[in-house]
Amino acid sequence: MDSQKIINTKKHLVIAFFAIAITMLCTWNVMAQEATKAGSITITVNIDNCKNDDGHVLLGLHTAETFMKGPGVKNAKVTIENGKTTATFTNVLPGTYAIMALHDMNDNNRMDFDVNGMPQEHYGLSGNEMSFGPPQFVDAKFEAKEENLHFDIRF
Structure with missing residues (x-):
């Protein structure tokens, strides 16, 4: 594999990682809000x-x-x-x-x-x-x- 393909693959992995992290953070925030409302x-x-x-x-x-x-x-x-x-x-x-x-x-x-x-x-x-x-x-x-x-x- 040439170095340009490796760099592009790493970029895609980093972007995918951040997309997953943001999705998890948003999901956790909604769940926390619902838990607070459920106990109120x-x-x-x-x-x-x-x-x-x-x-x-x-x-x-x-x-x-x-x-x-x-x-x-x-x-x-x-x-x-x-x-x-x-x-x-x-x-x-x-x-x-x-x-x-x-x-x-x-x-x-x-x-x-x-x-x-x-x-x-x-x-x-x-x-x-x-x-x-x-x-x-x-x-x-x-x-x-x-x-x-x-x-x-x-x-």
């Missing part, structure tokens, strides 16, 4: 007692580490129609979570307070616990396991 659930949240249709409802799916400290592990901003709204969190992995919801009537993306520290906007939690003082993770927590979940949060 959907959480649907309904709120049917918004005071008005002004602004949006901001929702956060929180772990103990994110609760009352900023954005959740998943977040949603939904519109209100006739005092009602629905939000959906998809691809939620098993774990312990709590949901916080805020009716952000003036669309400033935060809770507004009176000078005495009382909230000016309505809020609710997945446990529907409304006590005096700041919300507590323990009052709102729930376990996400294998089945989809549905919550009706009250303001």
Whole structure:
């Protein structure tokens, strides 16, 4: 075999190797995504007692580490129609979570307070616990396991 044929054969082998490697990588990526989705659930949240249709409802799916400290592990901003709204969190992995919801009537993306520290906007939690003082993770927590979940949060 002359050297040109050997070089061409090596080129074809290298190209074939990379084609197979890319195909395997793409297949592995799709399988990994499907495995993640297979182990995840959907959480649907309904709120049917918004005071008005002004602004949006901001929702956060929180772990103990994110609760009352900023954005959740998943977040949603939904519109209100006739005092009602629905939000959906998809691809939620098993774990312990709590949901916080805020009716952000003036669309400033935060809770507004009176000078005495009382909230000016309505809020609710997945446990529907409304006590005096700041919300507590323990009052709102729930376990996400294998089945989809549905919550009706009250303001």
